[in-house]
Amino acid sequence: MENENVIICRCEEVTFKEICDTLKQYNCSSREVKLRTRAAMGYCGGRSCRSFVDTLVAEFSRRPRADDVQLKYRPPVRPMPFKTLGGE
Amino acid sequence: MIDCLIVGAGPAGLSAAIACAENGLSTMVLDEFMKPGGRLLGQLHEEPNGIWWNGIDEAEKLYQRAKALSISFHLETSVCHLEKVDGKYWTLHTDKGKFSGKNLLIATGAAEQSLPIPGWTLPGVMSIGAAQVMANVHRVKPGHRGIVIGVNVLSAAIARELLLAGVNLEGIVLPPRYLLTKGQSEPKDVFQSLLHMVHLAPSHLMKIGGKMALKSSFIRKMAVGTYPKKGFKVWGMPIKLKQTVTEIIGKENVEGVKVASVDSSGNIIEGSEEILPVDFVCISGGLYPLAELVSLAGCPFKYIPSLGGHVPVHDHNMQTPVEGLYVAGNVTGIESAKVAMAQGHLAGLSISSQKNKVSDGEALQNARESVVSTRTNALIHFHPDILDGRRRLYG
Ligand SMILES: Cc1cc2nc3c(=O)[nH]c(=O)nc-3n(C[C@H](O)[C@H](O)[C@H](O)COP(=O)(O)OP(=O)(O)OC[C@H]3O[C@@H](n4cnc5c(N)ncnc54)[C@H](O)[C@@H]3O)c2cc1C
Numbered sequence: 001m002e003n004e005n006v007i008i009c010r011c012e013e014v015t016f017k018e019i020c021d022t023l024k025q026y027n028c029s030s031r032e033v034k035l036r037t038r039a040a041m042g043y044c045g046g047r048s049c050r051s052f053v054d055t056l057v058a059e060f061s062r063r064p065r066a067d068d069v070q071l072k073y074r075p076p077v078r079p080m081p082f083k084t085l086g087g088e
Numbered sequence: 089m090i091d092c093l094i095v096g097a098g099p100a101g102l103s104a105a106i107a108c109a110e111n112g113l114s115t116m117v118l119d120e121f122m123k124p125g126g127r128l129l130g131q132l133h134e135e136p137n138g139i140w141w142n143g144i145d146e147a148e149k150l151y152q153r154a155k156a157l158s159i160s161f162h163l164e165t166s167v168c169h170l171e172k173v174d175g176k177y178w179t180l181h182t183d184k185g186k187f188s189g190k191n192l193l194i195a196t197g198a199a200e201q202s203l204p205i206p207g208w209t210l211p212g213v214m215s216i217g218a219a220q221v222m223a224n225v226h227r228v229k230p231g232h233r234g235i236v237i238g239v240n241v242l243s244a245a246i247a248r249e250l251l252l253a254g255v256n257l258e259g260i261v262l263p264p265r266y267l268l269t270k271g272q273s274e275p276k277d278v279f280q281s282l283l284h285m286v287h288l289a290p291s292h293l294m295k296i297g298g299k300m301a302l303k304s305s306f307i308r309k310m311a312v313g314t315y316p317k318k319g320f321k322v323w324g325m326p327i328k329l330k331q332t333v334t335e336i337i338g339k340e341n342v343e344g345v346k347v348a349s350v351d352s353s354g355n356i357i358e359g360s361e362e363i364l365p366v367d368f369v370c371i372s373g374g375l376y377p378l379a380e381l382v383s384l385a386g387c388p389f390k391y392i393p394s395l396g397g398h399v400p401v402h403d404h405n406m407q408t409p410v411e412g413l414y415v416a417g418n419v420t421g422i423e424s425a426k427v428a429m430a431q432g433h434l435a436g437l438s439i440s441s442q443k444n445k446v447s448d449g450e451a452l453q454n455a456r457e458s459v460v461s462t463r464t465n466a467l468i469h470f471h472p473d474i475l476d477g478r479r480r481l482y483g
Pocket of ligand 1: 078095096097098099100101118119120121125126127128130131132133165166167168195196197198199200216217218220242245375378381416417418419423424425426428468
């Protein structure tokens with residue numbers, strides 16, 4: 001595909017090129033891609049892009065996908081107002 | 089304290105709730121949507137016997153049965169976290185307060201996978217399931233003229249529903265070929281997967297060609313080679329296996345798509361690009377189990393592509409290795425609604441038997457067999473290797 005600037009993580013506006021460049025340079029895990037680029041770290045909790053990140057990591061590392069979930073789910077898994085989380 | 093908490097009021101959660109309540113368990117169902125039924129609410133398809141499967145009716149039937157058993161419902165309630173308290177009972181955290189119960193069944197269904205395509209963040213681009221909900225649940229047309237990107241059983245089924253609802257569609261085309269669309273953007277691969285749904289296509293020609301091609305790789309190659317640019321019509325909807333959308337264009341919202349012709353491997357044929365005016369685009373990249381809560385509960389996972397990706401480890405009675413935690417429906421792997429109902433029924437019996445209110449091994453055995461036979465006879469197989477995927481879980 002010609003357009004490498006297609007957005008992969010919509011919440012944090014991380015592009016395909018940014019993720020591929022990170023993987024070329026560091027050949028790292030999904031978690032490290034997340035920490036370096038903020039992909040899958042946004043509002044939706046990675047619901048939209050986590051599998052894209054995992055796919056790219058598997059492609060670049062040439063390792064099969066692991067059984068463990070690569071990008072840990074963290075509560076709250078739905079956007080919540082602070083009030084609901086325990087404020088007054 | 090409640091005996092059984094169920095997250096998800098889809099066919100799996102509702103069927104499980106009914107089985108629990110019928111066996112004397114106090115049962116509570118939570119769901120974040122305003123209506124019970126889950127993905128059933130969008131479904132409308134014709135069975136081989138000519139009878140229509142109307143998901144809205146099926147959901148209503150299940151809901152009425154559940155209400156009659158005095159199951160308590162909390163709709164418009166999002167579960168955002170959960171914890172096991174003192175190793176004894178579960179507490180769910182929601183936007184409407186906390187709820188506790190001794191056993192927990194997670195039946196949260198599936199989420200859609202989109203496909204990143206240049207321009208996919210423009211307003212007017214949606215997942216195919218969003219278009220289904222707009223048309224079938226809210227009775228709103230998603231736009232005046234649209235196009236579907238991604239050729240699979242889900243997009244074909246929903247495109248048909250959209251046509252029935254009077255929505256104008258250009259057809260179903262492929263996504264552009266790159267790392268994130270592997271297996272979904274090469275006409276020869278997609279053709280192969282389409283063959284597994286020939287029984288759904290009423291056109292006899294497609295049926296015969298399909299069956300022959302399933303057996304012979306030569307015929308398959310010929311068929312892809314001669315596949316017409318305008319596509320074959322399935323249920324009146326052109327499936328354009330040799331056309332790809334390279335970009336979705338528009339300033340403030342979708343105004344059109346750039347399409348191009350491709351060869352059997354997905355290479356763009358030079359000079360074939362043109363712009364089609366559309367005001368909405370539906371993307372369909374498949375489904376994956378929505379297992380966030382199961383993961384927070386500490387359950388281990390297995391990666392099984394034929395079931396949609398990462399699925400929670402569980403046994404043939406829908407019990408996970410985490411004590412008091414059960415799963416049913418699409419969260420355990422992507423299958424059709426009837427399988428979800430059979431799994432939910434089994435999970436409900438399984439939970440009841442743990443409480444010793446059901447000691448009927450025969451009922452459990454029957455429920456297990458019913459899951460297997462429903463799976464084998466399912467009209468829609470989201471993946472040709474589902475049975476193999478299930479073997480990897482249950483042995
Ligand atoms: C877009 C789409 C179209 C489909 N079309 C078909 C089709 O045409 N035919 C077919 O047989 N199958 C279809 N399926 C497959 C479908 O998933 C199954 O048919 C069936 O609905 C699965 O049942 P379920 O009970 O497991 O999950 P669902 O029916 O998905 O129900 C899950 C419920 O859990 C709720 N939920 C999820 N997370 C939370 C949370 N954190 N808190 C509170 N509630 C939550 C959801 O609101 C939902 O109501 C489709 C699936 C999708 C996603």
